[in-house]
Each structure stands twice: as C-alpha cells, then as structure tokens.
Amino acid sequence: MSGRKAQAARNDELILQAARAVFTSDPGAPIAAVAEKAGVGISALYRRYPSKEALLQKLCGDGLKLYIEVTERALAEEGDAWEAFAGCLRGLVDADTSSLTIKLAGTFHPTEELDRDAARAGVLAEEIHRRTAEAGALRPDVTVTDISLLLEQIASIRLGDEKRTAQLRHRFLALAMDALRVPAGHRELPGPPPEDAELAARWSPAG
Template sequence: MPPQNMDRAVLIAARTVLLRDARATMAAIAEEAGMGVAGLYRRYANKQTLLQAVAADNYRRYVAFAEAALSDTDDPWHAFTDFLRHVLDEGLPRLTVALRGEVTFDQRLSDLDKLAVNTTNRLLRAARGSGALRPEVTRADITVLLEQLGRIDVGDDVRSAALRRRYLTLVCDGLRADSATRRLPGPPPHEAELLGRWA
C-alpha cells in the first residue's frame, strides 16, 4: 500500500477508535488499522503525535466543507445548511469533543484553528448577506450547536445519525431569519468560554 494510503487508513482507524474511547491505546488503533503496533510507532513517534495528526485532519476536512459551501453562490442558505449537515454526518464535532483535553495544540493546530474560524466567519457572512440567516447568530453559536448535535448517540450508528439529521433540521429552522419571532436572549459564548473547554 502506498505511504499516503497507509497514512489515510491509520487516520480513519484512529478516528473510529477515538470516537469510541478518546483514551484508547496505540495498540487498539493499530489493530483497527490492520497493522502491528511497531509499524504504527514507525509512523507516529507517540500517541500525542498521532492525536495531533488526527486533529489536523479533522480541521482540514472541516475547512474543505466550508470552502465547498462558499463556492456555491447560487443559494447561500442551502450551501450553509449543507455544510452543517456534512460536518455533522462526518462526525467532525464528535471527534473534536473526544479529543478535548487529550490533544496538545502545537503551532500547526493553532494555524488550522485560525483558518477554520476565518472560513466559518466568511460562510456566516454570506448566509447573513443573503438575508436567510438570523443576523445575531455567530460562529460561537454554530460551534456549540454542532457539538450538542454531535453528542446524540442512542447506541445504534444508523439511528443516531438519523436523529442528528432530525434535530439539525429543527435547529436550521430556528436559524432562519424569516422564522425569527424575537431576538435571542443573552449574548453568544465568547472566545474565552470556547477556549476554556480545552483547558
């Protein structure tokens, strides 16, 4: 198997295992990837290095979905809600929550975080500019909503995914400007509150 394909297989295996148990061992990840532990350690010097690679991949996938939505200028609201659905379906918020407190941020992850923030804000501006998104909705609101929806788990993957889709649809109806009957109470989370979750 080419090295790039092997790295992709390891990241997929690591995501699968870490979503079940964020403290899973390198041996458990190696077994899921169908390789020996020694082979995994040859690619990643330690578990923290692997966790950072998984987190970086998670960011890149998130940004790719956001960029794809930004390129769809025909219907900004449809592009925005499709972005939310893709992010949720791919389990990106669930993995973010699983890695919280486990992964150490280095410069690469900090840079990817800034890119994700910037791309999300651009997407929100486009949705607001179309008049479809409630004007008071912020990136922090979207972050919290996705994390909450990502936590829905009834022990059956198919049923859990269906429920996450169901509640995303309800949430999206509440995000629409034309369905707003009153302003949202209180301010959105501020950055210190969001960052504090990683402490």
C-alpha cells in the same frame, strides 16, 4: 505505488480509522488499543506515529482540513445564501469533525500547523456566517460560536448503527435550521452567546 508503499498507505488508513473510533469513544485509551482495532502490529503503528500525541495531532489536523474543504466549497457556491449555508452545515455533520472537538479538546498540544488551520477555519466560518446574515436569511442574534456548539450537540447523538446515527443527526439538524432561519416568530435568546475564548480554552491541555 509499489506494493510496499500501497500496504503502508492501507495500514495508515486503518490506523486513522481505528484511532478515530477508539479515541472518540475513550480519549484515555492507550495507543495499543488503536493497533489492536486496526489489526496492525504496535511496531507498525509506532513507525508511522511515534506517540499517542502525534496520532491525536494527525486526527485533528485531518478534521480541520475537512472542515476547511467543506466550508470553502459552500462559499464557492453561487445563488441562494441560505441554501449554501444549510449545505455547509449538512456537510459538516456528515464529516463529523465536531466529534473530535467534543472528545479530544485539551488532550494534546496543538502544533503550529494546527493553529494555522484552526485560524483558517475560523475565518471561513465567520465569512459564511456573515454572508448568510447579510442576505437576511439567518436570525441576527445567532453567532458563529452558537453554530459551533450546535454542531457539537448534534455530533453527540449516537444511537444504533452508523446509518441510524446519521439519520438522527440530520433530523435534529433540520429542526435546528428551522430555528435559525429568518423569517420566523423567534423569541429572544436567553443569555449571551458563547465567547471565542471560552471555546479556545478547551484546547489547552490540563496541567
């Protein structure tokens, strides 16, 4: 990679890291705040991402691809279905893809590529859920959408620095997994599970 291309790649990584930090903190922040945090000129940012919407699309696209990667890796594992499922959940917590959903859903128009990746992610989530349930390791009244919202709740934990936040997220994930696993003396869950349509509706921009 030439010096100019290497610098462009470094700038792009700085921009994406800054954008994630800025927009998961304040989705309404201007794109100039991203340039400032990244330490690049606004013109350099606009050369790579012509609008805030394009930048948000890129962030969520990368998040979906990471979700797909983590879940495919878990599905490729042989052996104990629960351990593969638990490893998948831990990987998704580390990837922090749910933070993007919490903050950015409905703030931009999804592209066709995002729709395709979202559909693929959904298929994979259904598959690992089905495999774990069929192994008798997952309580039968828990749905895929229950798991989605559980990951969002864990992603909402922010306390101290990044290391402390990660510790706490995995602590509460461990508590949640004890409640998900069979056998256990579970009480019936109150209320119906969330519907796919309820989750999907959040990605339609308001107005």
